[in-house]
Amino acid sequence: MWALDRPWRPGTRPLLADTPTRLLVALAGAVAAGLLLADRIPLPPGALRVVGVAAGQGALLATALAWAGCRTRSGVVAIVLLVAAAVATTLDPAGALGYLLVPLWVAWLARSGRLAALGLAGAVPGRAVLAAVLLGAFLGGHLLVSASLTLGVRLRAGRGGLVLAALAYDVGANVLAAECFFRGALFNRAQRRWSFATGLLLATAAYVVRYLLDPLLPKSVEWIVGAAFYLTLLSAGNCWLFWWSGSLVPGGVAALLFFAAYRLLGTGA
Amino acid sequence: MTRALAAAAALTLAVVTTLIVQAGGDPASALRHVYLLPVVALALAFGGLGGALSAGATLVLYASVVLPAIERSGLTPETIEGLVTFALVAGVGALGGTLTTRARRQRARYETILAVQRALAGVTLLEAALRSVRAVLIDRLGAADVGLVVRDGEREVAAAAERVVAGSVADRVLTGGAAVFVPDTGDGSRPRRVFATPLVVAGQPIGVLAVERVGELGGEERAAVEALGAHVAVALENARLTSRARRFADELERQVANATRHLEELDRAKSVFVAVASHELRTPLTALQGFSEILAARSLAPEEVRRMAGIMGAEAARLGRIVSDLLDLSRLERGLAPTLHRTPVAVEAALAATANLFRRGAVDTLVVDCASALPPVDADPDALERILANLVSNAVKYSPPDSEVRLCARRAGAMVEIEVLDRGAGIPDEARERIFEPYYRAPDVGAVRGTGLGLAVVKALVDAHGGTIRVESAVGAGTRVTFSLPAVS
Known part of the structure; x- marks a missing residue:
């Protein structure tokens, strides 16, 4: 038994241990530089979006990878792929398919066993995936119904290419980075340090704040309240799925289904 | 049964929402009170989790009625009724579930104490007592593992491990006398919590109760484990004393048997000795008596007289040695060393x-x-x-x-x-x-x-x-x- 036959030292690692500080500072510097330049010189269209995607999603993903024990250059590779995909998307919406390279890179890291700390190792329980599908479908369906009832939002029609591009972005950047950081890294560390409830509250609060600060979110009270409502439920559900299954995949599935419903609305992306 | 109840509750929520929507989506509809039924039922059946989930599901469904009404008409008496129903459902779900969970935990605690007492009934060996209590606690506490260590004099008896490793959680609790909580042992996809509490009897730590669980082991449960530890400590102390008394009794019985056997052997040997010593004393005495009678009754040649005197002297010397040995033995048995002139x-x-x-x-x-x-x-x-x-x-x-x-x-x-x-x-x-x-x-x-x-x-x-x-x-x-x-x- 561990408590009897294994030596133990009191004390725990800091919550933010292994954070790639220099990389995050560099990304913050890039954002600041982009904003400064945008005020002084005309930038190419979509340049700020490229910087924002690289800094926002890249910072989350690189931090998650570093917390899992990967070297900083693994995060740098992910950021480079994100930048490339964002640049390609500015040139042509089909370039968003480039975002799919990021999950491939993460899958390669996971296959070599380096992302076990993020819940990306071993088999994925089928029941957890089924529960994730139900959760994502319920929240997504509820969003579609509520949005159409309260805000009069209609589904996108005849713009399948944009929806697919947004879905590729979600798969390779938005959902992947958020689930890796807020669930695999932050919630996982917090629940191991304190408790499930504390981890859930911390991860959910950070998750909601991240999306409320997202410049792409419509700045109306209804959208902000709705985002807080659905993202809180999604985050809580995904934390439970992660705790229950020990895998990050079910939460990713639920989030993808929810964001797929979100992309069907005539806003976002 | 529980699945059927959950399904019935979900169905009720869906039906009530559908009926309210079909009736015009009035937030103050009397049907809204039916929401309380599945919430109360699930809170009573599944405790805090059931209450929270059912209340959450109700809020999500009822929101599709209340929020559009607020969007349309603002805060009217009807929409306020709807918001009050929100609060009522959430409160009933949370409170009912929490109280149910607490009551169940309390009952489980008493049942565990009873099970421990039953497990120890009739057990006389401390090792067996620890094994029995460990099996009961693993089952009752839903633990991945339970460890028990009890000090019995100079030795430490442990269940769940060969021995207590220096620097381990159990060792630190034994030496420090304070409970230790480790939120995660660090191995496994889910947190493996460890809580170890000292077993205290009359103010003295006599051992450690350690519980390992995959998942949650909250403050309330840790307090319950500490309280349980107090009961287990008393029960194990009784088992330890019984075990020690049994060992003493066995040892005493063995020593008495050995002493009895030794005394019987000594008694037998003394009986044999008396017979042998009588014979050994009689032999030279017979020779001395016989030769002295011959010397007294007959006139013998000087050479023959000298030969007989020599024999009598040798026999007398032998008799003297035997008597000396007996005297020395007598001193030895009285614990006295032989007197020496060195x-x-x-x-x-x-x-x-x-x-x-x-x-x-x-x-x-x-x-x-x-x-x-x-x-x-x-x-x-x-x-x-x-x-x-x-x-x-x-x-x-x-x-x-x-x-x-x-x-x-x-x-x-x-x-x-x-x-x-x-x-x-x-x-x-x-x-x-x-x-x-x-x-x-x-x-x-x-x-x-x-x-x-x-x-x-x-x-x-x-x-x-x-x-x-x-x-x-x-x-x-x-x-x-x-x-x-x-x-x-």
Whole structure:
């Protein structure tokens, strides 16, 4: 038994241990530089979006990878792929398919066993995936119904290419980075340090704040309240799925289904 | 049953929402009160989690009625009714679930204490008690593992591990006396919590109760484990005392049995001794009586008179040795050491005198072999003579006629070692361990005469000189008795 036959030292690692500080500072510097330049010189269209995607999603993903024990250059590779995909998307919406390279890179890291700390190792329980599908479908369906009832939002029609591009972005950047950081890294560390409830509250609060600060979110009270409502439920559900299954995949599935419903609305992306 | 209840509750929520929407989506519809039924049912059935989930599901469904109404009409009495229903459902779900969970935990705690008491009933060994309690606690606490350690005097009895490793959680609790909580052991996809609490009886820590669980082990549950630990400590202390009493009883029984057996053997040996000693005393007395009567009744030639006087003197000397042995034994049994008058004694001369005493016939089978420049020993001359006489007497008695008996002496540091070596029958291993006991005679001595006192007296005399004595023997090959006495420096 561990408590009897294994030596133990009191004390725990800091919550933010292994954070790639220099990389995050560099990304913050890039954002600041982009904003400064945008005020002084005309930038190419979509340049700020490229910087924002690289800094926002890249910072989350690189931090998650570093917390899992990967070297900083693994995060740098992910950021480079994100930048490339964002640049390609500015040139042509089909370039968003480039975002799919990021999950491939993460899958390669996971296959070599380096992302076990993020819940990306071993088999994925089928029941957890089924529960994730139900959760994502319920929240997504509820969003579609509520949005159409309260805000009069209609589904996108005849713009399948944009929806697919947004879905590729979600798969390779938005959902992947958020689930890796807020669930695999932050919630996982917090629940191991304190408790499930504390981890859930911390991860959910950070998750909601991240999306409320997202410049792409419509700045109306209804959208902000709705985002807080659905993202809180999604985050809580995904934390439970992660705790229950020990895998990050079910939460990713639920989030993808929810964001797929979100992309069907005539806003976002 | 639980699945059916959950399904019925979900169906009820969906049906009520559908009916309210179909009736115009009035937030103040009387049907909204039906939401409380599945919430209360699930809170009572599944506790806090059931209450929270059912309340959450209700809020999500009812929101599709209330929020559009607020969007359309603002805060009207109807929409406020809807918001109050929100609060009521959430409160009922949370409160009902929490109270149910607490009541269940309390009941589970009492049931666990009862199960522990049952597990310990009739268990007399501490190890078995720990195993039983551990099995009960793993089952009752839903733990991945439970460890129990109890101090029993100098030893530590542990269940779930061979021993307590230094620096482990259990070791720290034992030494520090305070409970320790480890939120995660660090291995596994889900957190593995560990909580270890001291088992305290009368203010003294007697052991540790450690619980490992995959998942949550919250503050309330840790407090419950601490409270449970107090009960387990008392129960285990009782088991420990019972176990110790049983061990003492077993040990006492064993010692009494050994002592009884020893006394019986001693009694038997004394009975044999009385018979043998009577015979040994009677033999020289008979000789003295017979020869004295002959001398008194007949006129014999001077040579014959001298021969008979010699025999009478030898028999008297033998009688004197037996009496001396008996007196020495009497002193030994009273815990007194033999009285010694120590003086430097030449070893070679003492060996030669003893050898001459036992030489008989034309063949000289007694060989004296002393190292050169041997120092004298610091000994009582009479005691040394009796030691040698006893050893040589035994060697001669138990050796075949004409076989050689050697008396050797050599220096060994500050001592002089004297050795009596024969090529007789030898002594069996089981008898060799007991030959220095008073009254003991080896079982296969046959018709050889003896009281069983000689070697006991020899050992007492050697010990009184501060020397040592040892016996090496092989059955059929002979015996070597070596004793040492302090040399005069």
